[in-house]
Amino acid sequence: MKIKISLIVIFAIFSQTITSQKSIPTIKAISTKLDIRDGNSFKRQSWTISPQINPDVYETSSLGQKVTFITDKDSITVKIKKDTKLDFIILLNDSTKAYTQIKYKAVPQYLEKLKNAEKYNYSDNRFIPNFSYQSIENPNLVKIRKDLKLDSIAGTGNEISKILNLLHWVHNTIRHDGASSNPASRNAIDLIKVCKTENRGLNCRMMATILNECYLSLGIKSRYITCMPKETQFDDCHVINMVYSNEFKKWIWIDPTFNAYVMNEKGELLSIAEVRERLIKGKTLILNPEANWNNQASQTKKEYLETYMAKNLYRLQTPLVSEYDSETWKNVKEITYVELLPLDGIEQTPQKSESINNQTKVNFTYYKTNNPNLFWTKPTE
Template sequence: MFRLLPLLVALLLFNSVSRAQSAQSKEQFEAYCTTFFPKVQALSAAKEYRQILDRYAEWEQQYNALAPATKQPFRGTLANVEYNRACYYALLQDRPNALRSFQRAVASGYHDYANAKVDSDLDLMRGDKGFQQQLASIREFGDYVYVLQQAKGYAPSEARPLPAFTYQSAEDAHLVALRKTHKLDSIAGAGNEVSRFINLLHWVHEQVPHDGNRENPAVRNAQDLLRVCRAEKRGLNCRGLATILNEAYLAMGYRARFVGCLPKDSTDQDSHVINAVYSNTLQKWLWMDPTNDAYVMNEQGQLLSIEEVRARLIDGRPLLLNPTANWNHRVSKTKEDYLYRYMAKNLYKLQCPVSSQYDLETRTPGKALQYVTLLPAAVSATRPAVRNTQDGTTSFTLYNTSNAAAFWQKP
């Protein structure tokens, strides 16, 4: 029960009706919300469910008074309010209202299938056909391993033309400077190839905290990103962290890419970016995630590629996450949350630049960028092979493919 969107957890406590009535702008409504939900949680702990339902009616009244554009950022909150309302009605043995509230939650965008499937607060409705239909309708959005399983795999024989992936030489002057300035040889250490990969992963994770709520600086290369973050005591989003690790790998002479990991739902803005570095000793790409200081292994402790992790999620083979995986040293990562929920959602589509190089995504006049997206076969068949777009003075060429072998070709 009491499901809240992560970005809004800190915003929701309970306040008086008089203050709520003035909450018309986004900022005012946020201020109203900051006095709403923790006290509702306290009422929940006291099992004062009727009082909570009265308070939800108050919250909904203020939400409905907002302008349509102002409502949009709070749609997820509305869905969670409706879900919680269903739970409280069910706990009060009010089946009709519980069913109606759950239906409204789904209609408002509630998609947390994994939670709804096991939440004991909803047990009153488990045998109801209408509830079962609603639960099945959100499985496509919230059971992320199931969604991957339904994707029907790739098309290995697809022959769409793709440009050759390229990797900048470690002799590039910028990469040489990066290697020397930050003493990357010492950081990588004198161990085997895989240990050096992991040491560099740890280093990036320690240098800059993750901050997914901020845009990265305009100049997007490792040297400048590190300098700005230290000077301003700020963090980067996952793409910025992956950029630093990618350039550190290139500076050490390793072939590497940063890889955008994208969900099926194109309206879901919560995607992720990690790294793939090629191991000559293992003859494969390896998963490295600087945001979460994470790499993934099989049951024998052997490191896995992004492709292997995705395949194991689909067919149910074991996966292990390194025990030191964490977010900003505040939250330890578990394989259940990180792999089977978060990354399973974000492994539906994969995207990486054609050229892996220093300062790739800094926008300069006339810059031309190319990316390749790996799609499930059923999706790829509906997409053009190539699409060209323009953003200001920067042009983009986007290639679509369902040929995993071509996407993950050896460097």
């Protein structure tokens, strides 16, 4: 009798296991790449099917919205709730199973942290040297303009159209790869060349460096800006460009990694300072519709501005001299950076510091200021 009961229990458990396995949804695929629609964001070919990862988890913060995985043969959709954890199988070529999961993850409150960083000190008059911009007549910039055929790329339209044409060109020419190492030579010509030769991408800093030199070569004043979180130790930051418009007498936000610029409700282009202020005060921000990552994942205001950039607009740093080859570290070279930080920044002092890279022998000087007017000063003619 005991043996009979045991067999019944074992059979019941086995049957339950089989039923449970059969209940896991399955979608088919031939290609290892698939698209994801996450709320209002469409991410083309952004997911790689990886059977070796079990389960391969996709995390989303799109609470109340739908997430759809779209293969070349099938699709699966789930509406995201706080307890969402959808397990499913992607059957690759009718033979290989890839166990996959869509899971909700709450968004860190980066915007709330940024709101606490609103205050600056406009009376901070601690010394900072004047910012400068290399002349359009510099031989290296002349070579960049000629070799890269930038006059043709910029076009014959007005100043803003030229600025945006160059933005789109760099974005479409260089693939972003945040995990890539920086090449030894870091000027526009050599960076583009190494990408073509090695079929590789570049990180955001190198993309902004290329675009900065392109602008300078056409006589457009530009700096690249390292956008950082509050923490002094961090795994991620972002580098974009601030470009001066003589037509509008202001700086404007330009991001080659995401092909992005930002506008107000009137369609007017905004500066980095204006975007930061509007995020803090909850004012209207409009992201250009073609903003995307690697022409694969479209960007939304919520993802790009209210989450990613809200994290990285806490502290800002820029080179004092905007020039050709500024990121190539050579012997006896001197590089100066200026950092703008809010009053509740963690490390306010020393206001000036110096260091030497023992490997490259490059001399670095760092200045700090709490005064936005000094940091965002307009270029002189």
